[in-house]
Amino acid sequence: MKMDIEKVARLARLELTEGEKETFGDQLEQILTYMEQLNRVDTAGVEPTSHAIPIDNVFREDEVKPSFQRKEVLDISPDQEDDHFKVPRIIE
Amino acid sequence: MDLHSLTIHQLHDLLVKKEVTSREVTEALYRRIGEVDGRIKAYLLLTQEEAFRQADEVDRKIIRGEKIGDLSGIPIGLKDILCTKGIRTTCGSKILDNYVPFYDGTVVRKLKEKEAVFLGKLNMDEFAMGSSTENSGFFTTRNPWGLDRIPGGSSGGSAAAVAADECIAALGTDTGGSIRQPASCCGVVGLKPTYGRVSRYGLVAFASSLDQIGPITKDVEDCAILLRGISGYDPRDSTSIDMEVPDYRRFLAGNVKGVRIGIPDEYFIAGMDPDVEGLVKEAIDLFRGMGAEVQTISLAHTPYAVAVYYVICTAEASSNLARYDGVKYGFRSNRYHDLLEMYARTRAEGFGKEVKRRIILGTYVLSAGYYDAYYRKASQVRTLMRSDFEEAFKKVDVIATPTAPTPAFRIGEKVEDPLQMYLSDILTIPVNLAGLPAISVPCGFNRQGLPIGLQIMGKHFDEGKILRVAHAFEQNTDFHLKKPNIT
Numbered sequence: 279m280k281m282d283i284e285k286v287a288r289l290a291r292l293e294l295t296e297g298e299k300e301t302f303g304d305q306l307e308q309i310l311t312y313m314e315q316l317n318r319v320d321t322a323g324v325e326p327t328s329h330a331i332p333i334d335n336v337f338r339e340d341e342v343k344p345s346f347q348r349k350e351v352l353d354i355s356p357d358q359e360d361d362h363f364k365v366p367r368i369i370e
Numbered sequence: 371m372d373l374h375s376l377t378i379h380q381l382h383d384l385l386v387k388k389e390v391t392s393r394e395v396t397e398a399l400y401r402r403i404g405e406v407d408g409r410i411k412a413y414l415l416l417t418q419e420e421a422f423r424q425a426d427e428v429d430r431k432i433i434r435g436e437k438i439g440d441l442s443g444i445p446i447g448l449k450d451i452l453c454t455k456g457i458r459t460t461c462g463s464k465i466l467d468n469y470v471p472f473y474d475g476t477v478v479r480k481l482k483e484k485e486a487v488f489l490g491k492l493n494m495d496e497f498a499m500g501s502s503t504e505n506s507g508f509f510t511t512r513n514p515w516g517l518d519r520i521p522g523g524s525s526g527g528s529a530a531a532v533a534a535d536e537c538i539a540a541l542g543t544d545t546g547g548s549i550r551q552p553a554s555c556c557g558v559v560g561l562k563p564t565y566g567r568v569s570r571y572g573l574v575a576f577a578s579s580l581d582q583i584g585p586i587t588k589d590v591e592d593c594a595i596l597l598r599g600i601s602g603y604d605p606r607d608s609t610s611i612d613m614e615v616p617d618y619r620r621f622l623a624g625n626v627k628g629v630r631i632g633i634p635d636e637y638f639i640a641g642m643d644p645d646v647e648g649l650v651k652e653a654i655d656l657f658r659g660m661g662a663e664v665q666t667i668s669l670a671h672t673p674y675a676v677a678v679y680y681v682i683c684t685a686e687a688s689s690n691l692a693r694y695d696g697v698k699y700g701f702r703s704n705r706y707h708d709l710l711e712m713y714a715r716t717r718a719e720g721f722g723k724e725v726k727r728r729i730i731l732g733t734y735v736l737s738a739g740y741y742d743a744y745y746r747k748a749s750q751v752r753t754l755m756r757s758d759f760e761e762a763f764k765k766v767d768v769i770a771t772p773t774a775p776t777p778a779f780r781i782g783e784k785v786e787d788p789l790q791m792y793l794s795d796i797l798t799i800p801v802n803l804a805g806l807p808a809i810s811v812p813c814g815f816n817r818q819g820l821p822i823g824l825q826i827m828g829k830h831f832d833e834g835k836i837l838r839v840a841h842a843f844e845q846n847t848d849f850h851l852k853k854p855n856i857t
Contacts, residue, residue: 290733293718313677316747326749330805331566336608350472356702
């Protein structure tokens, strides 16, 4: 299985160096080859497991409750202005 | 008497009898850390001020003649994946180097309410991805039994600190073996609870359907005490289960008479260290001699565990770690022109190699066109692995296996070969995929004097039974009493 590592890195919002692309490419190919052994298992009609313990959806009343203070949340962000997280311009 | 070498239950008795104070114990631990941590490198951060404040509070309570709990005044170390209000929480990553949470994780809050003393934050593989602490963004922790060896991972700092008497007990987390494998490597006790037994609120997420917090301790009784201290339903974690938390010490009967112990053939794999196999078989013979009914069972899909696990855990990780974008908290790169570049560079500079590797792999297996081949397929094989356990537990009460195929390997030995590193988790992963509880207890030492662990797995929410079996084993052996000679 050949992975288009540049495309995947773009999807993951992750910049890779040329060196990383090369080493990861080789290593991931080896790992994916290892994973292909799963194809030997007959899974026809088998339900996939997403949680090992059966869980029910949890409902609660939609009521206002105390939450974190805006200031303490903003204080630990890399950049902020007024009551907002600050990021580079998004709309030209 | 070396206060630092005592257990939770021993110290509790001394505190109650007023033979020591919590301050004296806490001082002894920081003295011990000062003596050995330069070599072990278990701690990322020490929190003396907070620790002594809590210790003094407990001491005042004792002086006033008030009753104290099992964990009151007991110095404990926390894996740095657990959010601590006002105290830096890095998760072993540069991307969280400056992260100071404004809230406590539920287990931290519970232990605070029980007046435990927190000594500091313990080293780990970055985002709990690793089996050796070599993936820590800061440094590698060393094994107290051999300083050129890994302590196991990802909770390697926690296990090494317990083994080196740098804390009385510690908390770790286990996604694919990250409590049990380091406990095995360091000769201490480590328990991964049933999925949902312990709240994950305030635990930095790696793979949410697998992650679970648990105790790492010097003996099984301590493990029972600490497990009770952190267990229970939490409305803040919708996967935590609303079920009564028993006093796990009630299960420590001291015998295994009539307990049915299953031995899965598939866990004695080719390439297993002969000392590991030998010692675990001796342990099984001991159980037989103690009146347990030992029988061979089959967990047929075990050979696929590593493949299933590294599809599922990387998929979940790629999604969970999308939150590290340099906007809300943590590190932000300063080399960017626009938003996308800010994300990509922040993540490039903030994450280490293994984390990047897993994000790429996880993104790939979830990407359009590959989802069915990898994620869906792995989730189906996961179902078959669960069924294997369900069948087995119709015949037996617990399952005994080695915890890891080898003793602690040398630092650097597997860094360049991620697949080999992944394969070291093969015996611990199935339990996470099935959501079961399992414990690792010391069962001897190999020819080089390195500790070996015995793993005991149980049914969902049957922690009491595995603790009983582990405790009975401990009562008939003295491996847990051996201390490393740190040179």
